[in-house]
Amino acid sequence: MIKTFKHGICTILLGALAACSHQQEPVQQVIYLIGDGMGFGAVSSLLLSEQEVTGFEMQPVIGLNETTSANNYVTDSPAGGTALATGTRTNNGYLGVDPDGNPLISVLKIAQSLGKKTGIVVNTVLTEATPGAFYAGVQSRKESYRIAEQFVESGVDVAIGSGLSAFINRPDSVDLTAALIEKGYDVYLDWNSVVRTQNERFVGILPMADVHRRNTTSKDAGAADGAEVCLAAQLASQQEDASEKTDCDPTTYLTQATAKALQTLEKNSPNGFFLMIESAIIDGYGHNNDSEGMILEMKEFDATLKYLVKYVNEHPNTLLVVTADHETGGTAVGYRSHSDGEPVQLTFSTKGHTGTVVPIFAYGKGAQAFGAVLKNTDIPQLIEDLMR
Numbered sequence: 001m002i003k004t005f006k007h008g009i010c011t012i013l014l015g016a017l018a019a020c021s022h023q024q025e026p027v028q029q030v031i032y033l034i035g036d037g038m039g040f041g042a043v044s045s046l047l048l049s050e051q052e053v054t055g056f057e058m059q060p061v062i063g064l065n066e067t068t069s070a071n072n073y074v075t076d077s078p079a080g081g082t083a084l085a086t087g088t089r090t091n092n093g094y095l096g097v098d099p100d101g102n103p104l105i106s107v108l109k110i111a112q113s114l115g116k117k118t119g120i121v122v123n124t125v126l127t128e129a130t131p132g133a134f135y136a137g138v139q140s141r142k143e144s145y146r147i148a149e150q151f152v153e154s155g156v157d158v159a160i161g162s163g164l165s166a167f168i169n170r171p172d173s174v175d176l177t178a179a180l181i182e183k184g185y186d187v188y189l190d191w192n193s194v195v196r197t198q199n200e201r202f203v204g205i206l207p208m209a210d211v212h213r214r215n216t217t218s219k220d221a222g223a224a225d226g227a228e229v230c231l232a233a234q235l236a237s238q239q240e241d242a243s244e245k246t247d248c249d250p251t252t253y254l255t256q257a258t259a260k261a262l263q264t265l266e267k268n269s270p271n272g273f274f275l276m277i278e279s280a281i282i283d284g285y286g287h288n289n290d291s292e293g294m295i296l297e298m299k300e301f302d303a304t305l306k307y308l309v310k311y312v313n314e315h316p317n318t319l320l321v322v323t324a325d326h327e328t329g330g331t332a333v334g335y336r337s338h339s340d341g342e343p344v345q346l347t348f349s350t351k352g353h354t355g356t357v358v359p360i361f362a363y364g365k366g367a368q369a370f371g372a373v374l375k376n377t378d379i380p381q382l383i384e385d386l387m388r
């Protein structure tokens with residue numbers, strides 16, 4: 001993504017004043033939260049299930065994101081991620097390259113060129129399509145070994161996710177964790193090491209069971225606060241005897257990994273940072289047409305969102321953008337006879353993705369620019385514009 005969007009924004013969007021006014025004072029910190037497959041049905045299921053005020057209801061700016069890929073109304077995750085990361089639509093299956101196979105420059109790379117630290121937090125493998133779109137360029141998402149090599153070269157300061165096999169069980173027998181260590185990273189393969197580290201450059205490649213850890217109490221009000229207390233206890237324990245307090249089981253992986261990444265990226269970052277977070281499993285529940293799973297996953301997502309709202313409130317020069325790469329499942333709250341207190345039941349129209357528009361939520365500095373009907377490709381261009 002190279003072309004600047006400044007003048008276009010100023011003339012065509014309702015958020016023109018906000019988008020233009022940043023030019024004197026760029027946004028320092030950007031947090032880009034992507035819910036894979038999170039459409040209106042998913043958000044509706046949370047709003048109907050949650051008694052507390054959700055993080056979504058705290059968002060002052062709401063827009064629409066039209067998620068088409070270059071060759072299909074219905075995008076897949078590689079093309080959807082590529083659009084959200086690079087501002088260019090590509091063919092389904094392609095990742096970080098245009099339809100002719102030319103590599104694209106992501107907004108994360110642009111953040112690096114502006115002197116910002118960068119981070120990636122996912123509850124899936126680090127070489128999956130959505131995170132991969134921010135640092136890789138391949139013609140097939142299946143090239144996970146190649147994507148892992150590109151991750152090593154990415155310059156990302158902090159990454160937490162899963163997917164060790166692409167780094168060590170490779171056809172070329174190269175151990176990419178050693179390559180990361182050579183580049184100055186600490187590499188951690190368990191959660192407790194991630195929690196304890198003070199290193200400003202690290203990669204956590206955790207077991208899948210860790211990154212899929214669900215907050216079993218998420219139905220209870222205040223679950224997000226509980227997660228924060230747990231992390232705070234763990235972080236405090238670093239100063240004393242770290243080995244004693246790790247029984248504070250981190251049950252909300254996404255929120256806690258996000259908190260750890262933010263805490264790390266904040267250090268020695270005079271030009272701010274760019275953090276991309278993906279909640280990947282909403283998509284899986286959509287594919288499986290699993291109503292209960294999707295609602296639980298949305299509660300997890302909401303816990304992270306609430307945490308981020310609080311973070312932005314405490315760090316005013318921060319922009320938070322929340323959207324999805326596409327909708328999954330044709331998810332809706334269809335009519336049925338609900339008795340009192342019965343959980344919301346979603347209905348699904350497909351096992352695949354759909355081309356239905358998805359929501360955008362924005363909070364913090366420069367947020368007004370996202371209150372419009374946008375193409376997926378507009379979003380990273382707007383972020384770039386606000387960072388400059």
Ligand SMILES: [Zn+2]
Nearest residue numbers: 037077283328
């Ligand atoms: Zn999917």
